[in-house]
Every structure is written in C-alpha cells, then in structure tokens.
Amino acid sequence: MSGINQFLMQLINGLNIGSIYALIALGYTMVYGIAKLINFAHGDIIMVGAYVSLLCLNTGMPWFLACIVTIVVCAVFGVVMEKLAYKPLRKASRISLLITAIGVSYLLENAFQLIFSANPKPYPGFITLPNIKLGSISIAANYYVTFIVSVVLMVVLNLFIQKTNVGKAMRAVSEDEGAARLMGINVDNTISLTFAIGSALAAIAGILYSNCYSPINPFMGSLPGIKAFIAAVLGGIGSIPGAVLGGFILGMIETMVKAYISSQLLDSIVFTILILMLALKPSGILGKSVKEKV
C-alpha cells in the first residue's frame, strides 16, 4: 500500500474512533455543564449499552428494536444513577461528588463482572452494509456508519439545545442555576434530562463501539471513557462544540501516533496531552473563562 493510501486509511480510522470519543465526550461535557460534576461512571454506560444490546440481540430481536431498547434502558439508567448517587450530594463538596462518581464506576464494572463474568463475550455485529470504495481504498460499513450516525446525532443535539425551550433551559441552568430557578425552570428535571440524553448518547456509542471492536467485557468502557474525558477537557469542558472537536482531535492524534510513532506509547502520549492542556490552557480549546461584570 502506498504512503498516501496508508495515510488516508489512518484518517478514516481516526474519524471512526474520534466520532465515538465525541459521542461519549458530549455526555461528559453536558453533565459537567449542568451539574458541575465529572461523571466518571459515564464511560461505563457504554459497557452497559453494549451488554443490554447484546442481551437483546441474543433474544433474536431485530437490530433496530434492540437499539431502541438499549437507548431507553441506558437513559433511564442514567437518570436513576443521578437520583440515587448524585442528587443527595447536590450540596456537598465537589470532591465528594468526584469520589462518588469513581465509586459508581467501580460498582458498575464489578456488578457486571459478577453477572456476566469477566470473560469477553463475542458481539454479533449487525452493520452489514457493503463497503464503500474511494479510489483504491475501501471503507468498511462499521466505519462510515459510526461516523454518519455520530455526526447526525451531534447536529440534532445542537439544534435541540439551540432551538427548543428545554434546550434553552439547559443552557440557562448551566450558566446560572439560581437565576434559572428564578425564571421558573425546574432544575431537577433539567438535570435528569441531561443525564438521560448523555446516557442515551453513550448507549449509542456503546453499540457502535461493540460493532467495531467485538468482543465486549465489563471493563470495556473504562479506557474509552477516560479518553473521552480527555477529549472533553481538550475541547473545553462544558462546551458542546468543544467536546466534538476534542473527540475528533483525540481520535486523530491516537491513530496517527499508533500508525507512525508507537502503539506502545499511545496512552502515555494521550495522557501527556491531558496534562499539557491542563497546565497550559485549562479552559480548553473552545472553553471560555467567564468574568463577572460589575
């Protein structure tokens, strides 16, 4: 394979993993924006989504129905998680919330290990569209479907947040919770909705991820979750376009490092990026530091 083709292939790989990171990062960033919480259990929702969809598919359910069930289950799961674990701590310090989030993450991983064992389970991929040929390279269905689905979801989410009343309420709560309450916005419902949307996106990411990277295991969400968190920080945590941008940048860096530098150094390089970003520009690429006006 010629150098340019090799590069194009890597570009496509980068877009694929980048779109998954972006989908997960959206959940991180939305929850952070509204509840000021880094939900470290968010990555594990991918895993929950993978297992729920696997169970559905194994019953012989058609794939689109399995997807819908998975999305609904994960959305409800996200809301319940918020109500049980995070809501009682709404007035507690940030560090208690952070520790709780890590606890929830471990709880999920170990509970799923108990139920399904730690053995990887093969995932029956259901994306069976033909490959697309672009010149001399051919793109597998998994790859372009993941990319298209992610981009469509991001556009829809953006429209939802910009145009609908509920979306405007989310923006208001994210900027100033107290003032939002005074507008008559029900903040509890807004937070629940944010968790539901974030978890639904993670569910879809989980399904797409499993289609690309079978088999699945109870710890599969952990690393993509952390990477997506890095993506969210890179783009500017709290910023929706930032999460998308961060996701794609990270995906691209990862693939290029893997292809041209060293796949062993991959994770160290990615985490170095996080450290550098936090040291040099903690607000991220698109994040704003808001100043108060007197």
Place this chain on the structure above:
Amino acid sequence: MLKVENLVVKYGVIEAIKGISFEVGDGQIVTLIGANGAGKTTTLQTISGLVRPQSGKILLNDRDISREATDKIVKSGLVQVPEGRRVFQQETVEENLILGAYTRKDKAGIKEDLEKVYERFPRLKERHQQLAGTLSGGEQQMLAIGRALMGKPKIMLMDEPSMGLSPLLVREIFSIIREINRDGTTILLVEQNAKMALSIANHAYVLKNGSIVLDGTGEELLRSEEVQKAYLGG
C-alpha cells in the same frame, strides 16, 4: 397580596431571620431597608423558594408557598429580580427576555410583552442580538427587570436594583419601578439606598440583624430620627 408571618430562616445554627412578619398589599410598593447582612436578601430568597424557612408562613394570595418549589412560585406570578442582576451573560438580550417567559405558553402574549419591554427599554431593543455579558451595568439591570416583566408578574421582588449604578441611572431605575407599579404590578423592594426606596414606598420596614425593628409609611420613616441616623447618613 403577600403576607409573611413569623418567618424564621437558619443557615446551619445561625439564625439569619428571626421571626419577621410583614405584608405587601395589592398594588403597593413596599420596601425592606437595612444594612448589609440584615437579612434582606435572605428574606427575598426565602419568599422565592430558593432558601427553605425553618418555620413561619409565606402567604401569596392566602396560599402558603413557604414549602413550594421555585418554579411553582414563579408560575403563580411571583417573580424576582435578583441581586447582582444575574442576567445570562452568554445569551443574547432577546434570549434572556424569552427565558423570562419560560413558564408561559401563550406565544402571542409573549410576543406582545416582548414589544412592550422593548418600548419601555429602547436600549434593549437596539441591542437585542448582543450578548448580555457585553452590556453595561445599567443596561444589565434594565435587562434583569425586563426579563422579570416577561414572566407577567403579579408581584415583583427586587433585590438592590440600584446597586453599583451611577446616581443618574439610579434615578432612572426608580422611575421605572414606579411606572411598573402604576401599570398594576405590586412591588417588594429591598434596598440599601434607603432614601430613594422610602421616597417611592407606600410602606416600609426596617430590618436589623434579622428582625424588623421599625415600620411605617415611606414618608414617616424618611422623617424618623432613628432611620435618618442609621440609614440616611443624617
């Protein structure tokens, strides 16, 4: 319209409001004056449901709202202009105003009220596409008031609307408050600028360390020696 009975508010073990009672009659302007830390803002936040009282009643048209959620309270016509204006800085002026009408469903009415707010505050109309964070302090205060008006309040709570504004703007804000009241909105005003507040108030209460120590008509308190000494610098 609004009646507060034996309201007690605690932050931890500290009693911030120690059993105050006062009343705001239909169509009136009532003001609470007092020094920093007297409990004025806490009182308003408790009425709006942002802070839960320890005991006591808050009656809005004879219905006790002291345990109700803020969004319900706003829906029943009690809207607050918070201290420090608290406009949504990253939203445009118009989006801020629309957020003020969040609890309303009557699209035609919202549009009409938007025009009314623009008529009252032409500066906001000029800048309707601008981010609220880029407005001057006075403009932000007007936006905060306009945003509250979009909620179609029966009673409007205002927390220090004159804070940080030039004397000229303070006078403008107070004349706006009067106008809003003349158009039928009852007003409960909290102010450190006692002189201005008393000059437009039908009735006034003096809050000190969480208790009401004095009350009377605006004029009476303006003339009262105690008030002059403590709050009017004379």
